[in-house]
Amino acid sequence: MSIFSITIPKFRRRKMAMPAPGSVPGTLPAPSGQAAPVITRFVYNLVDCRSQDVDPADLEKAFAPEPGKVVWVDVQGMDDGEIVRRIGNKLGLHPLTQEDIVYIHQRPKLEEFDDNLFVILRAVRLLDNQSIDNEQLSIILKANLLVTFQEHPGDGFDPVRRRLTEGKGPMRKSGADYLCYALIDTIIDNYYPVLDLYEDTMDLLDDQVRENPRPATSASVHNMRRELRQLRRAVWPLREVAASLSRSELDLITDPIRVAFRDCHDHALQLADFVEANRERASDLADLYLAMVGEKTNQVMKVLTIIATIFIPLTFLCGLYGMNFDTEASPYNMPELKWRFGYLFFWITSLLVFAGMLWFFRHKGWIGSSSGRRKKSDTNTG
Amino acid sequence: MSIFSITIPKFRRRKMAMPAPGSVPGTLPAPSGQAAPVITRFVYNLVDCRSQDVDPADLEKAFAPEPGKVVWVDVQGMDDGEIVRRIGNKLGLHPLTQEDIVYIHQRPKLEEFDDNLFVILRAVRLLDNQSIDNEQLSIILKANLLVTFQEHPGDGFDPVRRRLTEGKGPMRKSGADYLCYALIDTIIDNYYPVLDLYEDTMDLLDDQVRENPRPATSASVHNMRRELRQLRRAVWPLREVAASLSRSELDLITDPIRVAFRDCHDHALQLADFVEANRERASDLADLYLAMVGEKTNQVMKVLTIIATIFIPLTFLCGLYGMNFDTEASPYNMPELKWRFGYLFFWITSLLVFAGMLWFFRHKGWIGSSSGRRKKSDTNTG
């Protein structure tokens, strides 16, 4: 990453898709003909954990309850509204809930229904190539059943799946609510590396603004503010969702999980603090940039002023003795030109003017302070 | 849309009409003599749906209840206060409610009365010619009766009417509350294309500020902020209205519709987030514009400084040897003029000064970095 160009990592953004205004609420889009969604089903209890791919044709069977076991159905790839409709009908989801799952630019939220809990979150995570993935995750929690919908295949939940299959931690001993908590906790944890990356980028920008403020720097700060605004729109409602979960009075969430969600809420609060602090920092940086550019203009002006101000009187002197008044026509016409030491007299006058100017500028503090003394202070404040 | 002029889509604004201060509250204006309002009446139930135009003379009959059916009376064109008065009296509306319907610059609000619900909204939508329509919609919801008042003919409800006549969706099976919900949902959906248009315009402005910041750009950003301020005044109270509807305890709104209004509330929240994000973005753009213009001034200054600073000493040298000290009068007067290589000596001195200046400017970082290196970084941060 060169000092001359700091790339601000961007969220992947898709054009927002919306149902046509005035259409029946709950209308789902026709199948887009794209790749079919990848559907996986986990069934587990303390002693056993099976995972299988689900054929979209036999979709409904995947939701059959298994006594004493927890079922997790994970749907990756939301292009086909038909899948959502079939699942929604099977589970008795409200048509508007189905719509929210398909149209993937929802604000994170939590909705409590009589027999299920519906959570929408924004899963933001740093990919290995340092780009940022940003997708919507919808979670349906019912008794012993968890259904998740993701925008596209690929997510940050592999560690959770490994904990399931390897039986690490209390997950296999717990119900669907623990799984729900584990997923949300993972999503929150995934925000931290993104924020760290932003903080690192901000450090780079900070250095650049101090050392070499350039229009590209200003544009980068501007981009950073835009990304932080985006991030904030994902993080702030997350806080409310976590708080609601920790205070939920539904039976679907057991007491220990409610306590665990309190911890999620603390982390979401910390994320929000973080985003706000970075937003303020970006705003300060923009101010600092302006101050630095103003200072640069000032310095440029100072050099122009000094050079011009020193030479303008000297040039006047030259012009003076370049005049052609006829020394023959009158003894009062420029007698200096004929003096024995006229030229020397000119040089002495010029040097006096030059020295007087230098003294004036040093007195004003415009020269002499700009190189030596400043270097020192720069290192101290670095 | 040329890069040199970005037109900010404007709301249609009318001068605010108000009753004269001190007049009897509830006074309605006299008929303006303009075109009569267009009044339509829909009567429907599960099996049947009739739509008919209503003659203003027989206005009162339109509100006759029809057993087992829902009646929707839609009044388009509010210039005639008399119509509102007659309807208001027929339905037993409060005089102040009648006043709110006629004076069309109300803040969106919800009022609950004993036997009716009164909603005022701002219906903003994008017309086909990319201009924005902005009118007030007043809704009266009574048992099995919905009355709507619009500022002028033409609205975004044709899809709703089509759903009514074609019997699509659950509308024909439901009561007047569902119709009310369908209209409000449509209004909210109609905001999205407007916001998308603003976002696109903002992207154009963003590019322009970075590449070619000009006074017209600044004025466009200023206009954008004004429009967003207007939009915000329509959207923010919408949030409260939707929240109140989803929490209303009136019998007029059934439970499933209350849940549906919760979804409206989510969308209104998202709209408000959107407007705020765009407002912040416009504010950032204004800052960026200032930074960019400052940078441009800086660049202009740099060129002036460099040219002037290089030539001022050279011009001094020229002036020096243009002086007319009499070389005959004294051997000390400008002997250089008579040297064999005097002219060459002048050129060599001049070139040394020139080269020294160039080195100084490059050392200060004022030249050499402005074309090559910057190009590169611009493409990276684009």
Next chain:
Amino acid sequence: MSIFSITIPKFRRRKMAMPAPGSVPGTLPAPSGQAAPVITRFVYNLVDCRSQDVDPADLEKAFAPEPGKVVWVDVQGMDDGEIVRRIGNKLGLHPLTQEDIVYIHQRPKLEEFDDNLFVILRAVRLLDNQSIDNEQLSIILKANLLVTFQEHPGDGFDPVRRRLTEGKGPMRKSGADYLCYALIDTIIDNYYPVLDLYEDTMDLLDDQVRENPRPATSASVHNMRRELRQLRRAVWPLREVAASLSRSELDLITDPIRVAFRDCHDHALQLADFVEANRERASDLADLYLAMVGEKTNQVMKVLTIIATIFIPLTFLCGLYGMNFDTEASPYNMPELKWRFGYLFFWITSLLVFAGMLWFFRHKGWIGSSSGRRKKSDTNTG
């Protein structure tokens, strides 16, 4: 109103009078010896309405209840604390209430006592000469009695008085609470023309900032912000007062009037929205002014740079061939001066330099775009 000077309408402000710190709370000032207050008494019921001037000497009699009738005593001109004291004692007002009535810079507020309601408002209205009147109105509401105190004679209540005497509207049928509502409603209505005037002035300022930003413009924007700050201090507490009135549980206010105050509250909310929007607009205007002035400086600089940069090298060339190196003393001394086409050579060189400079400036985008192309965009964004 010339484009070169936009007068910001000002509130009339008096120096704030306060009781001396530490004096007995409730102390009223001695009579100022100025004109005596104008006191009017209205007595009305459904069938009758009498209005009479009250002699300050017989002040107490004016408050005698008349069975089945409403009494309104209106005191205009607050200079004489003695009048307030006598009325206060007659009605049993708290000494601090009396103090609030006399010292006319109170914050709008509502106080509920056991047997009366005390409201302080700021009555702002546009006079016919486009200046703004700003006085304090204190209202005491008791059973069948309303007392109002105004700073000085002259108010906006003539339409209300006319409604009383002519019996228009439900006022004569209702109690003192309706009269109280009618006065407050009139005060709120009177704010709208003031805000409209400010909005019109803001439009003028907006145009001026875009077309001809001048220091006087900046000062006008600054004045506008000061007036809006004043207005806000009057409008914001108005909101709270209206809300409290609509929620009051005192018997003095009947249910229908409570509903009517809800409407007042909506209008006060709208006023507050309005003031805030104008404040933001004024703040944006100040930013735009800075951007425009920066741009103007930029343009001035550009012209200086272009002229100077073109002529500085040419002047150098002139100076060069104005040197007096002795062409006789050496063949190497300025042989150009003796060339047959030396002068022509000079002009060709000069023109090449000139053309090169022009090309450079056009390439940088500093000339050629400033007149033709901009005109076009200005009209589009206007």
Next chain:
Amino acid sequence: MSIFSITIPKFRRRKMAMPAPGSVPGTLPAPSGQAAPVITRFVYNLVDCRSQDVDPADLEKAFAPEPGKVVWVDVQGMDDGEIVRRIGNKLGLHPLTQEDIVYIHQRPKLEEFDDNLFVILRAVRLLDNQSIDNEQLSIILKANLLVTFQEHPGDGFDPVRRRLTEGKGPMRKSGADYLCYALIDTIIDNYYPVLDLYEDTMDLLDDQVRENPRPATSASVHNMRRELRQLRRAVWPLREVAASLSRSELDLITDPIRVAFRDCHDHALQLADFVEANRERASDLADLYLAMVGEKTNQVMKVLTIIATIFIPLTFLCGLYGMNFDTEASPYNMPELKWRFGYLFFWITSLLVFAGMLWFFRHKGWIGSSSGRRKKSDTNTG
């Protein structure tokens, strides 16, 4: 007060003294050996009022209750922690309350204990020499006993003492709670002259920024903001204290006094509004200063540009005909020099260039508008 230097009145600030971190909470400092505190005791009821100085040695006796009388002990000068400890022990004050009394940089607050009420306030008042006194006042209210602690001798309570000794107002008829109210009311009243002084100073600054913006002005605005920040830290918590007092449910405060504190709360609210309005005004002034300085730079630039731009081409012309091309060597070399009207031709060319430049500047609006027309607008907007 000269227009060139506006002194911002400052609060007296002492270095904040704090107990060493980790010391026992409630530790009081050792006697500082400075002047002993001045302790005065008032004992009064309806018929009698005695005031006496208290010898620190007999301190405890001063708190002996007198049946049917109110005792007020006023301690002025807090340097000696021992006095506070002895009084605290005598009255049974919490050690932390004692600490709060001695360490004089507390935030204004109210604490309710079982048998006493503890109030800390900041008493800010304008002294006769226009400087501002700022000390902490601690009040302990018990049944028939009021104890006050002040930082140093000298306060604004002389009118209250006079009311006590002269028996003016209801003070002698009332309990200790009325005295407490009278003191707090006096403190609040004393803020107004300070705010008036600030407002006057702000008017001066306003004028100066418009007419003669100078760095000293900017520094004064900056100082003003600092003082207002200080003032706000004193005023905002005052609001809360007054609100708590008016809602207090302790028996120590009787109902009429509770109503009186409601009035205090209104005044504290008004003070807070005032401070905020002045803060906004100072912030606007800082913006206006920037705009005015920008405009000044602009004007200076314009003069430079006009002078330079007019003379640069003329100087080029002079240089042109100052060249020494040898008119003898070739007829093409500067034949103008030998023309009969060559000099006249030069002057005509020069005048044409001069006139063209003037026309261009007038066309751009850079000259001609700066003196006459502006004067006029300045008077209008003043």
Next chain:
Amino acid sequence: MSIFSITIPKFRRRKMAMPAPGSVPGTLPAPSGQAAPVITRFVYNLVDCRSQDVDPADLEKAFAPEPGKVVWVDVQGMDDGEIVRRIGNKLGLHPLTQEDIVYIHQRPKLEEFDDNLFVILRAVRLLDNQSIDNEQLSIILKANLLVTFQEHPGDGFDPVRRRLTEGKGPMRKSGADYLCYALIDTIIDNYYPVLDLYEDTMDLLDDQVRENPRPATSASVHNMRRELRQLRRAVWPLREVAASLSRSELDLITDPIRVAFRDCHDHALQLADFVEANRERASDLADLYLAMVGEKTNQVMKVLTIIATIFIPLTFLCGLYGMNFDTEASPYNMPELKWRFGYLFFWITSLLVFAGMLWFFRHKGWIGSSSGRRKKSDTNTG
């Protein structure tokens, strides 16, 4: 501390350590192999106080309750997650609590469990070398047991330990809740010297901005804002923690301690006020810097303008009479050159131009006011 470089004291910051996203909640890191933690155990009651180092191998024994005594176990150095796990299991701490203790970038918070209270705070204090120590302190309060976890050895609690061993104050008489209060009170007290240092540094910056605004100053202000942002993230939640403690309904905290926590809350409020005031001050300073730099540019421009504007016409005059029009060829060609007083005429013209220019600048107020008069005002506003 030289005036040319103001070092902003920094918090020690460590890279934030987080458990890997998706790992089992409550996972603790493996031992890092660094220095073992220093564990100390205090056991005390009114008559006795023993302190002993705890061997990590016998960790569990340290928590054995001692009848009638309070046990305080202090763990300094958090690198080894194993220690926390063992203590957590011994005390029955929630796994997430254990995680919060180890991962040391938590937001200050309070969590109430059935049988313990868990507090996380940020302990910020000024070290003797004027650097700032910033570590996380976790406190577990159980009946008669207090456990504290610190990031690294060394803290500000030595005065508390001394009070324990020397039996000063009520600590030995009280329970574990008093110890908890004493620690939190010490932490809060330790913030004050840090804030004082910041305030002093701000004073230095303030002076520098007024007297010698330089880029390093701007960078220091920027650094100051960053540190204050950090500090605010530590102080704001502290407020909430203290408020919760003073309102806690757990039996673990006795009534007198609850009152003492109310005092902590007041101090935390004051800290927050302080931090906010300093943040505003830093923001004002940044504005003042911009104004001062703008003024400096203005002054530089003025000098350039004055010098250039005076000499440009003079140089034109010189150039004029340096032209070579052939006076022989025509009597109209520059007859001035042959006048008897031609040279004198030139000088008189030049001096008139010079004087006219000076008058013009003085009239514009650009010279004459910059040295004498300003000095005076500077001292007044200092």
